[in-house]
Amino acid sequence: MRRKLLAVNDSAWLFAESHRTPMQVGMLATFRVPEDRPTFVADLVAQWREVQEFAPPFNYLFKKTPVPSWVELPHDAIDLDYHLRHSALPAPGSQRELGVLVSRLHSAKMDRRYPLWECHVIEGLEEDRWSLYIKAHHSQVDGVGGIRLLRRILSADPAARDMLPPWAVGTRGPDQSGIIRTTSEEVAVPSSGGGLAGALVGGLRGGAAVVGSLGKTYAETVTGRRDEGQAAPFRAPKSIFNGRIHTPRRFATQHYSIDRLRTIAKAADASLNDVFLTLCGGALRRYLSEQDKLPDKTLIANVPVSVREGTGASVGNAITFLYSTLGTDIDDPVERIAAIRESMRLGKARLPRVSGAAMDTYTLALMLPVMSEAILGTGGRTRPASNVVISNVPGPAEARYLDGSRMEEIYPVSLLFNGQALNITAVSYDGEFNIGFTGCRDSVPSLQKIAVYAGEELERLEAALVP
Known part of the structure; x- marks a missing residue:
């Protein structure tokens, strides 16, 4: 074998x-x-x-x-x-x-x-x-x-x-659905070509870029000194989402028209993903406020971004991560989306522009403290690297069928670990933005409320930004 x-x-x-x-x-x-x-x-x-x-x-x-x-x-x-x-x-x-x-x-x-x-x-x-x-x-x-x-x-x-x-x-197998169209948060990475000499030069440059990016990130973590709006790992406040978790899960869903989110994004000069993070930030602010457990400092999201080269679906992972504020310390949704837009800009600027093994090395080093906690079982006992994982994945832009049966909705169901009791992941499909909320049953009671509040935050943004 x-x-x-x-x-x-x-x-x-x-x-x-x-x-x-x-x-x-x-x-x-x-x-x-x-x-x-x-x-x-x-x-x-x-x-x-x-x-x-x-x-x-x-x-x-x-x-x-x-x-x-x-x-x-x-x-x-x-x-x-x-x-x-x-x-x-x-x-x-x-x-x-x-x-x-x-x-x-x-x-x-x-x-x-x-x-x-x-x-x-x-x-x-x-x-x-x-x-x-x-x-x-x-x-x-x-x-x-x-x-x-x-x-x-x-x-x-x-x-x-x-x-x-x-x-x-x-x-x-063959892809039967044509060209991929995406609304997700993706980062362009250089292709790994150019022969042996090009690979050697690229490897040296990539190594320097990885070291430089990691050095700046963890210097900010240790010293707390960073650009206003810049989010760094292990600077997130402790919240009810960041303790020890148990086996049972809760799962809730929500979906909106992509056109609604795009209209808001255009009005706010932001990306669709910025709008998504703003909805989540507002929903979590209200959810925690009702329980009198809202931290004074803003929650921080761990945002996976795709760095997959080409369009093939290979075995394994082709993602890296950045950190973004969620503006949970801001009530006004317009001010919140502005803060998130700037935080995401700074986060993406910090990512090294490398590909292949260099990006794998960067991701491994960036996430090593988090994964070490997960492997050793110490997660949830120390200050969290982030408060919640929020991801946005591209799906088919047009309707798809299975033996003539039309797919109407699609939702992601994600993973949790000690120190991360909530995951929010969205998938776009056929003009709809479908969100799956995965939570620990014990740590996140009444998970459905977060889904409901996200919809109400969308209405607040529309009222404030769309004529």
């Missing part, structure tokens, strides 16, 4: 995992049952059960020794009945019942005796709909890679039939 060594960044997610902190990411997609095919879901499951061929990473088994690596299993060594699950919701099959089920499914750590993925087909949703919940280990896929993998199993053609399931397509 062939072995593939894990990158150090990817290995960290496996070593940081525990039963209370499963390091897996998921995607919840809801589809419409075709009117002329009432038995669509049962037929789809039966069709998929016949497909017993597995592509990377669905055929990868983790082996810890002698070095962390993936072992590529033969098709007949994989038990599809374990990975493919068929469930039905109790009546009335509303978003509440779906959220309860997904919260429970996402709470469970995956068994490492099997390849680290599960595919759940869920029927019984109201209004003749069904859902697909897929989860995979974060060591194998990041948010952007996950969305690109999902695109591979969907089609822009509603007449397409007999489409392969995700495990048969994998990350190396």
Whole structure:
């Protein structure tokens, strides 16, 4: 059996995992049952059960020794009945019942005796709909890679039939959906070309850029001296989101028209991601204020940004991170978005403009203290590096179909760890901005309120900025 060594960044997610902190990411997609095919879901499951061929990473088994690596299993060594699950919701099959089920499914750590993925087909949703919940280990896929993998199993053609399931397509299969259009926070990185001489020169320059960026960042962390609006790791105030967490999860959703967010962004001379962070900051300010637990200093967000070269969805992660203020110390939404816009500008300016191994080195060094806490189990006992992780991932710009069943909504379900009890991740799709709120059930009570307050903050921004 062939072995593939894990990158150090990817290995960290496996070593940081525990039963209370499963390091897996998921995607919840809801589809419409075709009117002329009432038995669509049962037929789809039966069709998929016949497909017993597995592509990377669905055929990868983790082996810890002698070095962390993936072992590529033969098709007949994989038990599809374990990975493919068929469930039905109790009546009335509303978003509440779906959220309860997904919260429970996402709470469970995956068994490492099997390849680290599960595919759940869920029927019984109201209004003749069904859902697909897929989860995979974060060591194998990041948010952007996950969305690109999902695109591979969907089609822009509603007449397409007999489409392969995700495990048969994998990350190396053909992309059926055309050009990627994105509203996400992405950072352009130089390509790694130019021959041996160019690579050597680029490596030296990249190393200097990485060292310089890290030096400035951690000097600010230690001294507290930084540009006004500049956010730095481990300068965040302690909040209820930054203690020890437990196994049960809560999951809530919210969605808006992308045009609404773009209109605000244009009026505020900001990016769509700035608007998203502003909504989150306002929602968290109100949520914490109601509990009389709002810190005097602004909350700090850890914002993953994609540095993936090209459009392929490879196994592993191609992201780095920056830190941004959330303006939770500011009540006025216009002043808050201005503060966030400046903080994001400073954060992106701090990122080294390097690619490949140099960016991996930068990300590893930047996140080493955080991942060390996760691996050693000390997270939640010290000052947090950030208060919350907030991410924005690109999705398909037009409608997509699975064997003629139209995908209506798609939501990310993310991971948590000690010291980080809340994650907010958005995915754009077909003119909608879909947000998934993943929280620790014990640390973040009434999680749904944060989703509701985000919508009300959107209305405040519109009232203040849009004529």
